[in-house]
Amino acid sequence: MPSSTPIEAENVAPGETKMRARDVSVYYGKKKAIDEVSIDIFTEFVTAFIGPSGCGKSTFLRALNRMNDTISSARVTGCIELDGEDIYSSDMDVVQLRARVGMVFQKPNPFPKSIYDNIAYGPKIHGLAQSKSDLDEVVEKSLRRAGLWEEVKDRLSDSGTALSGGQQQRLCIARAIAVEPEVILMDEPCSALDPIATAKIEELIDDLRGRYAIVIVTHSMQQAARVSQRTAFFHLGNLIEYGQTSDIFTNPRESRTQDYITGRYG
Numbered sequence: 219m220p221s222s223t224p225i226e227a228e229n230v231a232p233g234e235t236k237m238r239a240r241d242v243s244v245y246y247g248k249k250k251a252i253d254e255v256s257i258d259i260f261t262e263f264v265t266a267f268i269g270p271s272g273c274g275k276s277t278f279l280r281a282l283n284r285m286n287d288t289i290s291s292a293r294v295t296g297c298i299e300l301d302g303e304d305i306y307s308s309d310m311d312v313v314q315l316r317a318r319v320g321m322v323f324q325k326p327n328p329f330p331k332s333i334y335d336n337i338a339y340g341p342k343i344h345g346l347a348q349s350k351s352d353l354d355e356v357v358e359k360s361l362r363r364a365g366l367w368e369e370v371k372d373r374l375s376d377s378g379t380a381l382s383g384g385q386q387q388r389l390c391i392a393r394a395i396a397v398e399p400e401v402i403l404m405d406e407p408c409s410a411l412d413p414i415a416t417a418k419i420e421e422l423i424d425d426l427r428g429r430y431a432i433v434i435v436t437h438s439m440q441q442a443a444r445v446s447q448r449t450a451f452f453h454l455g456n457l458i459e460y461g462q463t464s465d466i467f468t469n470p471r472e473s474r475t476q477d478y479i480t481g482r483y484g
């Protein structure tokens with residue numbers, strides 16, 4: 219794959235470029251897991267990362283908010299910008315970065331605290347609420363936006379871990395929203411959920427997309443087709459093709475994409 223030409227999705231009037239990756243490689247020790255990937259991520263769209271197991275989707279996703287920093291063998295080269303700012307520069311505050319580029323993981327991971335405190339924790343440490351009533355407002359707004367308020371409003375002091383799996387995942391989304399992110403990264407957010415809980419999360423992703431740039435890693439091509447406007451297909455650490463989701467699934471340019479979407483491998 220030519221490295222210096224960024225792959226931009228075509229044929230769609232994009233929102234603004236929110237994140238811009240250029241020639242990004244990620245290594246685990248000597249092993250190169252991502253090879254010179256260049257891509258633009260736009261606001262107001264859901265971008266799906268698809269590809270066979272081990273192709274590097276999660277690795278690249280984690281590079282977008284420096285979650286790979288937590289893996290000692292991981293090393294990132296190339297450039298990733300958020301609103302034109304290099305997120306790997308030495309003066310980037312990583313805590314701030316991860317509030318601006320929030321993350322939702324495969325397995326819901328609420329804190330072992332009350333539902334209220336799960337949401338209130340981030341705004342408190344980021345100074346986004348000055349008083350208890352400010353905080354109450356942020357908690358309610360975030361839970362409403364995550365479609366969970368009606369289900370939990372009478373039990374805010376119950377433990378977040380006592381909720382169902384699907385509710386826990388919406389709680390985690392509410393927790394990410396509470397610190398006013400610009401980008402939300404989701405790493406297979408439905409893989410631990412049943413079909414009904416999955417449908418709720420997919421609806422929620424659709425509701426949220428006008429406000430944030432959302433990037434979702436998914437193994438399910440049906441899910442990518444349902445929730446995303448852009449799809450990026452990865453294979454063996456390379457970004458093979460990136461475009462309008464409907465084009466990727468109906469009229470891919472690359473034979474490797476065609477092979478993947480028709481189930482020939484993966």
Ligand SMILES: Nc1ncnc2c1ncn2[C@@H]1O[C@H](COP(=O)(O)OP(=O)(O)OP(=O)(O)O)[C@@H](O)[C@H]1O
Nearest residue numbers: 246251269270271272273274275276277278289291
């Ligand atoms: N912490 C790690 N240390 C060493 N190698 C890793 C680590 N995490 C991932 N890898 C390797 O990097 C490559 C890409 O893995 P990654 O998890 O990003 O792929 P993926 O496409 O998200 O896979 P899956 O769909 O199975 O989750 C794989 O070869 C994997 O074994």
